[in-house]
Amino acid sequence: MNAPKAIEYVAEYRLTWSEFNSIPEDQRAALSVTAYAVSEINTVARLYMLSWHETENNEVVDQLIYLQSNVLLRMFSAKVFEFSQLVNLKDKKNKTSDPVVAEIFKKAEERFAALRDRAGYKYSEYMRHEASSHYRLKPARDNLKNVSERARLSLYEHRSKANTAHPLGEETMFVARLNRAEKQAISMKDKLEIHREWFQWNVDAIDWVNETFDAVVQKTVKDRFPKKRSRKTPHWIEPQLVAEHEDLRIPVFIRANSRSEGR
Numbered sequence: 001m002n003a004p005k006a007i008e009y010v011a012e013y014r015l016t017w018s019e020f021n022s023i024p025e026d027q028r029a030a031l032s033v034t035a036y037a038v039s040e041i042n043t044v045a046r047l048y049m050l051s052w053h054e055t056e057n058n059e060v061v062d063q064l065i066y067l068q069s070n071v072l073l074r075m076f077s078a079k080v081f082e083f084s085q086l087v088n089l090k091d092k093k094n095k096t097s098d099p100v101v102a103e104i105f106k107k108a109e110e111r112f113a114a115l116r117d118r119a120g121y122k123y124s125e126y127m128r129h130e131a132s133s134h135y136r137l138k139p140a141r142d143n144l145k146n147v148s149e150r151a152r153l154s155l156y157e158h159r160s161k162a163n164t165a166h167p168l169g170e171e172t173m174f175v176a177r178l179n180r181a182e183k184q185a186i187s188m189k190d191k192l193e194i195h196r197e198w199f200q201w202n203v204d205a206i207d208w209v210n211e212t213f214d215a216v217v218q219k220t221v222k223d224r225f226p227k228k229r230s231r232k233t234p235h236w237i238e239p240q241l242v243a244e245h246e247d248l249r250i251p252v253f254i255r256a257n258s259r260s261e262g263r
Contacts, residue, residue, distance in 0.1 A: 005236040013230040015221070026098035027220040030105075037083050038213045044076035045206055050250050063152060063167045064252045070174060073199065078132035080205045081124045084112055087212065100219050108212040115208060120201020123194070126181060131173045143172050146179035163253050 020028065051069040055062045087105040088094060096102055115121055130139035147153075151171035158164050178194055222228070 003239055006239045006242040008235050008237060008242060009232050010235055011230040011232040013221075013228070019225060019228075023220055023224065024098055024100075026096045026101050030096075030098075030101045030216055031220050033086065034083075034213045034216045037079065037086065038209060041076055041079045041083065041206060041209055044072060044079060045202075047250065048072040048076055049245060050248055053249055053252065059152070060154075060156065061252065063154075063170075064156070064165055067165050067167065067170050068250065068252055070170065073202070074127055074132040074174070076206075077124045077198070077202050078128040080202055080209060081121075081128045083209050083212075084116070084121075084205070087112065104212070104215050104219055108208070108215070111211070112208060115201065115205055118197075118201055119194075120198045120205075122181065123178075123198040124201065124205075126177065127174075131177055139177070140173060143176035143180060146176040147172050148175070148179070151175065158253075160254065160256070 023031070048069065051072050053065045055065060085091065086094060087108040089096065089102060089105050089109070094105070096105075128134075130136070148171070152167045153171060155166045155168055156164060
């Protein structure tokens with residue numbers, strides 16, 4: 001017997017081609033880039049939420065658990081940081097003469113000021129520059145003097161490349177970069193506190209990102225088409241596409257189906 005389908009309701013606000021093209025160009029550009037960014041940020045943040053596992057008291061497995069969640073945290077932190085640069089109208093690639101876009105971005109920049117003053121912004125900035133979106137020799141050299149003597153400088157190998165990860169890189173490019181930034185972070189307690197501050201900054205910044213996007217949608221679309229409404233539609237989907245947050249975790253190891261391999 002087939003498993004019963006799950007149901008999810010999605011509200012769709014759909015523009016026609018002529019409606020979209022009636023919006024001024026810079027407003028369409030702002031709507032497009034913010035919609036794209038919010039989709040990426042929320043997707044990676046969701047994956048990060050599903051990445052945490054309880055530790056196993058096994059140093060090798062626990063290193064892989066930390067590495068997986070750290071990769072996803074760095075990814076969504078870098079995306080949030082990029083969004084913070086979008087509303088900076090001083091950037092030559094963000095110049096606009098559209099008063100609606102300029103006002104939205106100006107207000108967003110003002111609201112972001114409190115987030116910029118927090119330590120989490122600094123962590124996001126240098127991780128984006130050196131350990132998330134870029135791979136360069138100079139930052140690696142700069143980090144080497146801050147690698148702890150207790151660092152696990154290991155290369156893990158597995159028959160499946162999907163399960164291969166190397167703590168040596170994490171220790172030198174990520175942990176040592178934290179050490180460079182926060183020289184008082186000597187103990188594990190200090191390092192965990194830095195990690196918590198960085199994570200909380202990203203959570204708060206995501207709220208700001210979504211508020212900014214809502215403002216873009218309101219000013220560029222909903223105010224222009226006041227009679228237009230979203231339509232909520234039920235979608236019957238396979239149950240494996242839906243899970244309770246507490247019940248699902250991204251695995252740290254993945255195996256090929258033995259039956260497909262003929263074993």
